[in-house]
Amino acid sequence: MSLLQIQDVVTAYGKIEALKGASLEVAQGSITCLLGPNGAGKTTLMMTVAGILKPRKGSILFAGEDIAGRAPHDIVTRGVALVPENRLVFPGMTVLENLQAGAYQRNDGKAVAGDLEKMFTRFPRLKERAAQQAGTLSGGEQQMLAVARALMSRPKLLLMDEPSLGLAPLVVEEIFRIIAELHKDGVSIFFVEQNAHMALKVAQHFYLIEQGRISFSGTPGALAEDEVIRRAYLGSAQQ
Amino acid sequence: MIADLIQNTLDGLGIGAAYALLALGFTLIFGVLRRANLSYGAAIMFGCYAATWAHVNFGAGLLLLALITVAGAVLAGAYVERLCFAPHRQGSAIAAMVASFAVWMQFEELATLVMPTHLYAFPALYEGAPLALGPYTLRIDALAMLGAAFAACVLLWWTLYRTRFGLAVRAVVEQPDAAALAGINVPWVFVRVFALASAIGGVAGYLVVASHGQITPMLGMWSTLKGLLAMMLGGLGSLPGAVVGGLALGLLEAHSQWFLGPQLRDLIAYLLLFVLLAARVPWMNTRSAS
Numbered sequence: 001m002s003l004l005q006i007q008d009v010v011t012a013y014g015k016i017e018a019l020k021g022a023s024l025e026v027a028q029g030s031i032t033c034l035l036g037p038n039g040a041g042k043t044t045l046m047m048t049v050a051g052i053l054k055p056r057k058g059s060i061l062f063a064g065e066d067i068a069g070r071a072p073h074d075i076v077t078r079g080v081a082l083v084p085e086n087r088l089v090f091p092g093m094t095v096l097e098n099l100q101a102g103a104y105q106r107n108d109g110k111a112v113a114g115d116l117e118k119m120f121t122r123f124p125r126l127k128e129r130a131a132q133q134a135g136t137l138s139g140g141e142q143q144m145l146a147v148a149r150a151l152m153s154r155p156k157l158l159l160m161d162e163p164s165l166g167l168a169p170l171v172v173e174e175i176f177r178i179i180a181e182l183h184k185d186g187v188s189i190f191f192v193e194q195n196a197h198m199a200l201k202v203a204q205h206f207y208l209i210e211q212g213r214i215s216f217s218g219t220p221g222a223l224a225e226d227e228v229i230r231r232a233y234l235g236s237a238q239q
Numbered sequence: 240m241i242a243d244l245i246q247n248t249l250d251g252l253g254i255g256a257a258y259a260l261l262a263l264g265f266t267l268i269f270g271v272l273r274r275a276n277l278s279y280g281a282a283i284m285f286g287c288y289a290a291t292w293a294h295v296n297f298g299a300g301l302l303l304l305a306l307i308t309v310a311g312a313v314l315a316g317a318y319v320e321r322l323c324f325a326p327h328r329q330g331s332a333i334a335a336m337v338a339s340f341a342v343w344m345q346f347e348e349l350a351t352l353v354m355p356t357h358l359y360a361f362p363a364l365y366e367g368a369p370l371a372l373g374p375y376t377l378r379i380d381a382l383a384m385l386g387a388a389f390a391a392c393v394l395l396w397w398t399l400y401r402t403r404f405g406l407a408v409r410a411v412v413e414q415p416d417a418a419a420l421a422g423i424n425v426p427w428v429f430v431r432v433f434a435l436a437s438a439i440g441g442v443a444g445y446l447v448v449a450s451h452g453q454i455t456p457m458l459g460m461w462s463t464l465k466g467l468l469a470m471m472l473g474g475l476g477s478l479p480g481a482v483v484g485g486l487a488l489g490l491l492e493a494h495s496q497w498f499l500g501p502q503l504r505d506l507i508a509y510l511l512l513f514v515l516l517a518a519r520v521p522w523m524n525t526r527s528a529s
Contacts, residue, residue, distance in 0.1 A: 052416055076422035088417035090410050101410045104403070105422035153422050 002061075003028040003157055003188050004049070004080075009058035009068070011041075011048045018044040020212035021058065026157065026190045031183050033199045034192045035232035036209035042192040043085050045209065046161045050082040051075040062157065077105045079156035083163060085192075087146040091135025095126050098134050098145055102152030112152070119148040122178075140171035147178065151187075158182065160191035164198065176202050196232040200225065208232060246375050247493040253381020255489020256388035257450075260443035261466035262473060262481035263391055264436035270476045271412055271432045274332050278319045278339040280462030281346035282437050283444035286312030288350045290445070291359050291454050301362060301449070308448075309441035315346065316437025320430050328426075343459060350456045357455055364449040380450040387446060391439050392482060398435070408432060440466070471512055474522040 004026040011019040018041045026032045036042050047053040049060055051072035060068040067075050081102075090098050099119060103112045120127035123144045129137060134145055143163060150158060163179070164172040172195065180202055183189055193199035200206060200220040208216035208228055216228060261280075268276045289311035293299040299307065323338035365379040399405035407428050410418040419425050444462060448454045465488070473484025488508055495507040515523060 050420055052419060071424070071426075072419035073422045073424045076420065081422075082420050084417060084420055088414045088420075090413040090417065092413055093406075093409055097406060097409075101406055101418070101421045101423065103422075104407060104410075149421060 001028050002026060003063060004190065005059075005061040006045075006049070007059045007061070009045070009048060009060060010056045011044050011053050012056055017056075018212055019048065019055070022209065022212065022214055023058075024207045024214050024217065026188060027205070029183075029186065029188055030205060031179065031189045031191075031203050032205045032207070033203035034190070034207050034209055035196050035199060035228065036192075037231070037233060038194075040209045041212040042209055043161055044212075046082055046084075046159050046192055049075075049159060050080065050084075073105060076153050076155075079154070080159065081150035081153045081155035081157075082159040083143075083146045083150045083161065085161040085165065087139075087142045089134040089137070089142050089145050089149070091133065093134060094131050095134055095137070095145060096130045098149050099126075099152050102149035105153065115152055115154070119151065122181075123148055140167050140174070143167060143171070143175060144178075147175075151182070155187065157188045157190060160189065162192055162194060164193065164195050172198060194232075196229045200229070242374060243497060244494070247497050248490060249372075249375055249377050250381065251490035251493030252486060253378060253384050253489070254492065255486035256381070256384035257443050257447050257485075258465050258469040258488045259388045259482045259485025260384070260391055260439055260446075261462055262469035262485045263388075263395065263478060264438075264440035264443070265466040265470045266473075266476060266478055266481040267395070267432060267436040267439070269470065270478070271408060272324060272429060274324060274327075274335050275467070276319065276324070276339050276433075277336060277463060278323065278342045278346065279316075279436070279440060279466060280464070281343040281459040282315035282319055283312050283440040283462045284350060284456065284459035285315040285346050286310070286437075286441045287361075287444045287448050287454055287458055288354060288456075291361055291448075292354060294362060295354075295359065301364070304362065304449075305442075305445050308445040309438050312437040312441030312444065313434045316433040316440075317430055318342075320433035324429065324433075325426060328429075343463070347456050347459060350459075359454050361448045361452055361454050363452045364446070378450075380446065384443075384446050384450070387442055388482065388485075391442065392478075395439070395478065404428075404431065468508060468512060471523070472515070477522075480522065 002025040007023050008021045009019050010017055010021055022041065022045060034042055034045065044053060048055050051070050054069045058068065059066050062078060062080055067078060090101060099116055106112055125141055126145055126148060134142065137145060163175050176198055179189055203220055205219055206217065207214050208231060265279055286308040290304040290307040293307050294304055319339060319342050323342055324335050327335040364383060369376040369378045370382065399408060407423045410421060410423055411425055411428050415425060440462065444458065448458065469485040469488045470481050472487055473480030491508055491511060492504050496504040
């Protein structure tokens with residue numbers, strides 16, 4: 001059953017359409033990744049699903065309900081959380097406050113406190129730095145914080161935009177290890193990645209986006225993988 | 240000479256506390272939205288006129304008048320946000336500013352339509368003798384302004400750093416998109432910030448009007464100008480700076496009025512702002528909003 005179903009979504013910046021009718025599905029309980037060259041519309045797609053950008057056309061069904069054009073806080077409340085590109089932690093706020101902000105729409109104080117403890121167990125570095133300003137953390141730690149912040153809303157679907165961007169190889173491996181762990185815990189994951197090699201190792205299904213449209217989809221390990229990786233980096237226009 | 244200096248300082252701190260309150264509200268809006276709200280003073284005037292109207296028609300008492308003033312300012316502030324700022328969130332800062340100027344005129348017209356006499360009496364906060372401190376005197380309403388400014392600082396700090404709403408405000412200031420992605424209803428935070436800022440301004444407006452014992456439609460422009468001036472003197476967008484800026488403006492006015500006369504009083508404040516801006520003093524954030 002598909003948890004997220006995107007149909008013919010068009011999102012534009014002024015007159016320029018960044019998504020020109022993109023359609024894809026994310027199955028319940030899966031890890032799905034979206035590959036594509038720079039400027040293909042990956043971030044636009046994520047921001048549209050999360051409600052920061054409003055689509056001009058098309059529908060976005062989450063658990064059967066159309067969330068296209070709804071306010072971001074409403075979409076978070078329904079169970080979709082996005083870890084944005086470049087992490088966007090609140091730099092002047094403490095690590096603890098960042099996590100509390102992630103649970104902002106929740107009213108179950110006790111369960112939130114329990115989830116905080118879970119985050120500190122999963123990310124021990126965040127516990128050590130709980131009282132520190134988020135802006136003083138390293139890039140990898142900020143990425144962990146951004147993931148933990150998103151998890152504090154107890155999402156059914158976790159969206160991640162370029163989680164490995166600008167991070168050292170060891171940290172990238174840890175991020176992907178965490179993605180696999182979260183998946184084991186039952187969170188469905190849909191992520192955008194430039195690092196196609198790493199992405200195809202964890203993903204169960206992938207889509208390739210080129211020039212605002214889904215041009216290919218499949219399962220890692222299939223014959224076309226090399227071609228997909230090449231196009232994910234370079235785009236088909238530059239053949 | 241020394242005696243004059245001390246007395247002027249006491250007087251200046253009193254009015255400076257009112258300026259500090261005005262600047263606090265102004266700064267709160269500017270700090271959160273990065274937009275100048277020219278209707279800030281007009282919303283305060285609206286609250287004060289609502290209270291005056293209640294006083295003229297029903298003889299409402301002091302405490303009730305204070306409540307009506309604050310409630311009126313809050314309503315007017317929320318109205319300004321919805322009308323002028325919400326539609327231009329992503330758009331032009333100038334458009335929002337010009338819209339807020341237009342609404343300022345709206346409020347002034349409304350005030351003069353409903354209350355056509357130019358000047359109305361407003362019940363004084365306290366009519367007895369000022370407090371004697373040896374050879375010097377401190378007006379009771381000045382004392383009330385200082386107390387209100389202090390209370391506003393404590394309350395504002397507590398709200399921003401110890402409440403859920405404060406957490407949301409700081410998140411929106413630091414990363415608006417990330418705040419929305421964390422599940423914070425950003426437009427609603429803006430409305431509440433406007434309401435809070437207008438409430439602080441309303442307290443200032445009430446104290447000033449009750450201290451003068453009269454009200455005219457000029458109160459709107461007066462509040463906007465003093466608030467803006469104090470906010471800029473203290474460095475744009477800093478809450479402690481707003482308090483310092485307000486007190487400094489009050490002291491500057493009190494001393495220059497005594498030594499140079501009332502005509503030069505306002506000129507001196509603008510001159511100082513000009514010099515400080517031209518000299519690019521470090522505490523004035525001349526860098527652009529980011």
